[in-house]
Amino acid sequence: MTRLLTILMAPLLLTGCMLSPGKFTSELQLLADDTFAFSYTGEIQMLALSKLADLAENSDESFEAECYDDDFDVRECSAVEIAEQREEWDANAQERREKQAREAEQMRAFLGGIDPSDPEAAEELANRLERQRGWQRVEYRGDGLFDVEFAISGTLGHDFVFPTIERIQGFNAFVGVHLRDGDQIRVDAPGFVGQKDTNPMLGGGAPLAAMAAMSEADDGGEMPRIVIPEGTFTIVTDGRILANNTDEGPAPHALGQSLSWNIGPATSQAPTALIAFD
Template sequence: MMIVPIKLRAIALAAASSIALSGCLLSPGSFTSELHMMKDGTFSFSYDGEIQMLALSQLAAMGNKGDNTFEAECWDDDFEERDCTTEEIEQQRAEWDASADEREAQNHREVEQAKAMFGGIDPSDPEAAQELADRLSRQRGWDQVIYKGDGLFDVDFSISGQMTYDFVFPVVEKLPVANSFVTVVMREGNQVRVDAPGFANAGGSNPMHGRMGGVAGMMQMMMEDEGGEMPEVALPDGTFTIITDGRILANNTDEGPQAVARGQALSWEVTPRSEQAPTALISFD
């Protein structure tokens, strides 16, 4: 039995597409985040800590390993790898050479598809992470974006304004598939709904992280097959706090509202054991 090797660039791009389509491209690591909302209409939001683009650097390593190297692979009837005969090697090499144009065209299509989902960034490019860091640094509010390796970024984000529009964090320019850590939605009747879907763990009820775990598992199996190692995956570990002088109508904190100098505070400890995404409904009547 003969099997023509599957090239890692195609696998890497397929993995990138799976991550993008799952809606779980970004994940928090260690962080501190605060949202201030006041009756005078002002708000401010900050996020200081880590954000990981899942296995970005490993996708680059996978995508640039062995793309143009022929390697014969043969298997016995029990699907155990065995040495190829001279005839089998020659046949596989002939098939490999004959499909060169087709491989190149397929790689080009896959790269373009991945770039479309990643805002023009090729996720298998070793420079993709730095390109993303440079892009974020140009956006308002991103005061610091440092790439630490393994798809992990150390960021300092802060922004302030008036509560006259909805707010989502993070927003990455030209990246249509980025998932939300925090959303702030203005409602009729001077009410504001806050949700933090990005601050729930992989084992809880948040389907975003459940899909992320599945994609990470798929990538781990692929790396093990190729003798590689998965990068370190950042686990959520931080605090999300809402400070407001509005009337808190609903929330899912453990302790409930706590009195602070500017009004009340709602605080959530975000860990790998957190099962519910933080949520609150606040009125400014």
């Protein structure tokens, strides 16, 4: 399980598919005068990143022979098989160390110089976020979990994506606002979806983190907390709503209309809407 997790985990870590909302409340305002306001209050988890990074760096620390029968069931190895596997293991030791060093350096580069195995890495990341505009509060709770308040407003002259982290590229977006020709705006919120139906290879980090947690618990370790998106996402607009996938459709609002999604473990469709400003 440990070796399988290492193989699956490396490309996901390095393509940014390791952020997930926890409990949250989020609102996006889109108005005809080209102004917008976005807020997110709640939990964000960098999915057990320090634990997974430690797992990746130390997955090959000890030798253990593995033998299988014709049905691919695990069986006891003979003394000859153990000796042969040990010889191969020792012969590849330098190659393993070099590979682990490369992966560790890639992780540090991906995190903008932050070493995920450093006990102070989470606090360093929190301090970096608080220096960015919009991040009003960032508190680390342990197990890769941050409690945050984010709010930003202005003129929407270009696409908007949340979250972004200084010096770190490629994180999976919770919310994306995309400007189209013809005074139309498309909103997608791929992060606001229950993870149970999400393929981890397509961006859902929670299943992989859960596998790592179960593996760690099986080995006698403490199972880290894994959060699942749970909260509400609301769009408020005075534009014309052309399409949306809410359950109940638009509702009256003081600024025009609102769309609201209740997100939980059973949510299988990410919120989406298309709005026109004629």
